[in-house]
Amino acid sequence: xxxxxxxxxxxxxxxxxxxxxxxxxxxxxxxxxxxxxxxxxxxxxxxxxxxxxxxxxxxxxxxxxxxxxxxxxxxxxxxxxxxxxxxxxxxxxxxxxxxxxxxxxxxxxxxxxxxxxxxxxxxxxxxxxxxxxxxxxxxxxxxxxxxxxxxxxxxxxxxxxxxxxxxxxxxxxxxxxxxxxxxxxxxxxxxxxxxxxxxxxxxxxxxxxxxxxxxxxxxxxxxxxxxxxxxxxxxxxxxxxxxxxxxxxxxxxxxxxxxxxxxxxxxxxxxxxxxxxxxxxxxxxxxxxxxxxxxxxxxxxxxxxxxxxxxxxxxxxxxxxxxxxxxxxxxxxxxxxxxxxxxxxxxxxxxxxxxxxxxxxxxxxxxxxxxxxxxxxxxxxxxxxxxxxxxxxxxxxxxx
Amino acid sequence: xxxxxxxxxxxxxxxxxxxxxxxxxxxxxxxxxxxxxxxxxxxxxxxxxxxxxxxxxxxxxxxxxxxxxxxxxxxxxxxxxxxxxxxxxxxxxxxxxxxxxxxxxxxxxxxxxxxxxxxxxxxxxxxxxxxxxxxxxxxxxxxxxxxxxxxxxxxxxxxxxxxxxxxxxxxxxxxxxxxxxxxxxxxxxxxxxxxxxxxxxxxxxxxxxxxxxxxxxxxxxxxxxxxxxxxxxxxxxxxxxxxxxxxxxxxxxxxxxxxxxxxxxxxxxxxxxxxxxxxxxxxxxxxxxxxxxxxxxxxxxxxxxxxxxxxxxxxxxxxxxxxxxxxxxxxxxxxxxxxxxxxxxxxxxxxxxxxxxxxxxxxxxxxxxxxxxxxxxxxxxxxxxxxxxxxxxxxxxxxx
Numbered sequence: 086x087x088x089x090x091x092x093x094x095x096x097x098x099x100x101x102x103x104x105x106x107x108x109x110x111x112x113x114x115x116x117x118x119x120x121x122x123x124x125x126x127x128x129x130x131x132x133x134x135x136x137x138x139x140x141x142x143x144x145x146x147x148x149x150x151x152x153x154x155x156x157x158x159x160x161x162x163x164x165x166x167x168x169x170x171x172x173x174x175x176x177x178x179x180x181x182x183x184x185x186x187x188x189x190x191x192x193x194x195x196x197x198x199x200x201x202x203x204x205x206x207x208x209x210x211x212x213x214x215x216x217x218x219x220x221x222x223x224x225x226x227x228x229x230x231x232x233x234x235x236x237x238x239x240x241x242x243x244x245x246x247x248x249x250x251x252x253x254x255x256x257x258x259x260x261x262x263x264x265x266x267x268x269x270x271x272x273x274x275x276x277x278x279x280x281x282x283x284x285x286x287x288x289x290x291x292x293x294x295x296x297x298x299x300x301x302x303x304x305x306x307x308x309x310x311x312x313x314x315x316x317x318x319x320x321x322x323x324x325x326x327x328x329x330x331x332x333x334x335x336x337x338x339x340x341x342x343x344x345x346x347x348x349x350x351x352x353x354x355x356x357x358x359x360x361x362x363x364x365x366x367x368x369x370x371x372x373x374x375x376x377x378x379x380x381x382x383x384x385x386x387x388x389x390x391x392x393x394x395x396x397x398x399x400x401x402x403x404x405x406x407x408x409x410x411x412x413x414x415x416x417x418x419x420x421x422x423x424x425x426x427x428x429x430x431x432x433x434x435x436x437x438x439x440x441x442x443x444x445x446x447x448x449x450x451x452x453x454x455x456x457x458x459x460x461x462x463x464x465x466x467x468x469x470x471x472x473x474x475x476x477x478x479x480x481x482x483x484x485x
Numbered sequence: 486x487x488x489x490x491x492x493x494x495x496x497x498x499x500x501x502x503x504x505x506x507x508x509x510x511x512x513x514x515x516x517x518x519x520x521x522x523x524x525x526x527x528x529x530x531x532x533x534x535x536x537x538x539x540x541x542x543x544x545x546x547x548x549x550x551x552x553x554x555x556x557x558x559x560x561x562x563x564x565x566x567x568x569x570x571x572x573x574x575x576x577x578x579x580x581x582x583x584x585x586x587x588x589x590x591x592x593x594x595x596x597x598x599x600x601x602x603x604x605x606x607x608x609x610x611x612x613x614x615x616x617x618x619x620x621x622x623x624x625x626x627x628x629x630x631x632x633x634x635x636x637x638x639x640x641x642x643x644x645x646x647x648x649x650x651x652x653x654x655x656x657x658x659x660x661x662x663x664x665x666x667x668x669x670x671x672x673x674x675x676x677x678x679x680x681x682x683x684x685x686x687x688x689x690x691x692x693x694x695x696x697x698x699x700x701x702x703x704x705x706x707x708x709x710x711x712x713x714x715x716x717x718x719x720x721x722x723x724x725x726x727x728x729x730x731x732x733x734x735x736x737x738x739x740x741x742x743x744x745x746x747x748x749x750x751x752x753x754x755x756x757x758x759x760x761x762x763x764x765x766x767x768x769x770x771x772x773x774x775x776x777x778x779x780x781x782x783x784x785x786x787x788x789x790x791x792x793x794x795x796x797x798x799x800x801x802x803x804x805x806x807x808x809x810x811x812x813x814x815x816x817x818x819x820x821x822x823x824x825x826x827x828x829x830x831x832x833x834x835x836x837x838x839x840x841x842x843x844x845x846x847x848x849x850x851x852x853x854x855x856x857x858x859x860x861x862x863x864x865x866x867x868x869x870x871x872x873x874x875x876x877x878x879x880x881x882x883x884x885x
Contacts, residue, residue, distance in 0.1 A: 103793065106793070111796075111800070114800065118804055119807055122818050122826075123807075124822070125817050125818065127817070128814060129817070192666070195658075195661055195662065195665075196661050197666075198667070199667050199669050200669070201671060202669070204672055205673050205674065207673075207674045207844065208811065208839075209683050209812070210813060212672060220668060227666035230665040246611075248611075251611045252561075252606065252644060253612065255615050255616065257615065259620060260619055260620055261623060262620065264627070383795045385525075387803075388696065391695075392533060395537075395688075399622075402545065402625050404542070404544070404545065406535075407538060425590075438588045439589075441589075
């Protein structure tokens with residue numbers, strides 16, 4: 086029985102160009118398009134305008150140092166702040182660094198001098214890179230002067246170095262040392278793409294079946310005791326077959342092609358991905374009985390994709406999402422999957438470090454398994470009652 | 486509205502209003518219309534607003550391994566915990582236990598204070614504090630780096646200041662000595678470093694774009710699918726222009742209402758800066774909605790297939806955020822991707838919004854991106870003759 090329903094569903098997918106586009110095509114197009122956009126991973130050589138009001142050897146030395154920072158490329162040395170502002174508003178630079186008048190004189194006289202950086206806060210990464218680059222360069226420059234002065238007071242270089250910074254901070258950036266943007270978002274985005282295409286694709290197949298009254302042949306089987314299970318297993322297996330291939334493409338191929346984090350073992354990835362996919366499939370089947378039309382799943386579910394991305398904690402930290410909203414977000418398998426999956430892929434932890442999430446995932450899978458079975462049963466009973474009329478299933482869901 | 490239609494002969498005979506009221510009749514027939522024009526956008530606004538209600542990530546969990554256990558080392562822990570970005574959730578006796586908890590996802594950073602820190606520093610030497618930041622989420626990593634680095638650098642500066650003052654310098658002299666060059670950071674256009682301005686100002690209009698595309702492709706495409714084109718054209722007195730205007734206007738009005746709700750959320754609720762012309766922004770919003778409506782007409786004309794049109798519309802809106810360059814700037818994308826980014830009207834919208842809301846530039850600067858909407862409308866106009874054929878000729882109907 087299961088085998089028969091499996092073959093039927095595979096044929097439905099194969100013969101439906103719309104389903105193929107969503108269940109197979111989208112899995113290539115989205116990850117590739119995004120990955121290509123993020124291919125360079127970090128913002129380097131951000132065009133920056135320097136305003137040098139001092140024009141001395143010392144100020145030029147600082148300019149050279151700033152220019153050699155990997156984040157910054159000086160595109161223009163302006164003589165006034167107004168000139169630099171114009172340059173900025175014309176879109177020629179991402180920010181402005183100002184070296185004040187008497188820069189050299191103040192340094193020689195042992196007076197503190199202020200270098201200013203104006204970074205464009207309307208683009209987050211641009212702002213971040215310019216600030217990071219100038220903090221580092223100006224910090225190094227300032228430290229160099231301090232050491233020189235201490236050495237003039239008669240200290241050795243080592244002593245001066247020690248005195249300059251009693252409490253040294255040694256920052257280590259684990260798991261994404263270069264702060265690559267693609268490596269940061271793409272592993273999670275891939276999970277969201279897998280989930281959303283599955284939900285929408287299954288919904289589209291369900292809606293099409295209803296439009297064409299295609300599932301009516303299943304009615305007698307479904308209404309027998311335990312009869313929905315072969316249908317559920319058959320459908321599930323067919324989606325799982327397609328998504329096994331998709332997972333290899335997105336989680337293995339895309340990851341290795343674009344050098345995305347891949348520190349965990351494939352066994353752990355597989356052990357986590359399987360219940361995730363099953364959870365999504367059962368959820369998809371549950372929702373699919375609600376869709377009356379072929380287009381319904383797109384109309385009602387596409388908008389969730391960007392929302393689910395931000396609910397899952399990939400970029401915006403889960404701890405900063407209001408607890409009520411985050412708890413509700415656990416209706417989506419991606420919310421439970423995300424922290425566990427990202428730890429496996431980027432930190433390389435084993436399955437024992439994600440026990441908590443794994444347990445939740447299995448629980449969720451069980452829950453959606455039950456809802457899917459119930460949904461299929463009611464949908465079949467509805468079909469049986471209404472005969473050949475393909476009508477709304479809404480009254481059934483209200484009874485539930 | 487039905488009353489007007491029945492009582493006034495003008496509304497009954499004028500082709501534009503005949504189509505307009507025909508569309509409103511159709512819209513009351515299915516939840517899909519209500520969902521894509523009102524319920525969907527409002528639900529997304531509410532969810533997104535609540536997700537980002539914090540503005541910036543706060544109190545990210547940090548663990549401390551204090552091997553020194555002195556006044557100074559405890560002070561280090563307290564100072565780190567006092568920054569808005571970090572919260573010290575636990576002290577660990579050794580590094581291994583802290584790393585274990587990081588692997589389980591309970592910590593985002595570990596700070597290790599070595600044995601003898603206070604002793605070395607009091608003797609005039611220095612000591613290195615190791616900080617391990619989980620940078621697989623670069624947003625969290627960046628905020629933690631900022632908070633932890635700032636507190637340690639301030640402490641280090643304070644120690645130097647005390648030493649210098651002990652040696653007989655005044656506080657000002659000491660300040661000059663310990664930091665010869667200071668960097669003053671100015672964040673332009675986003676003074677609070679608020680991350681939610683940055684994301685919500687893009688995500689909310691993206692939702693409007695998404696629903697505009699879905700609603701308009703559906704409204705036009707369903708006529709082709711169901712073969713009701715001749716009747717639609719007959720209502721419009723045979724003119725496709727009148728037919729489209731009457732059909733799309735109800736959606737324009739409803740979606741523009743959503744845009745007004747969005748403006749209230751952005752400028753009143755979360756306090757996004759509004760430096761430029763609000764009137765210009767309103768006109769641009771209306772124009773943006775109309776551009777995407779016309780692009781939807783193009784999608785239906787080109788594909789002659791409702792479902793394919795909707796799939797493409799979904800992809801077109803989903804990709805718009807990535808390629809708008811707001812999250813990852815265009816100049817850092819590979820050439821092909823940065824060219825690709827110009828096929829999304831949304832990319833120009835972001836430029837208009839940043840120019841008029843955040844920066845308050847002269848309107849002239851926003852006129853160029855506004856003019857870039859025009860080619861998308863022209864594209865639809867070129868395809869109008871084909872749309873007329875699709876509507877009239879039966880061989881195009883019923884395609885799924």
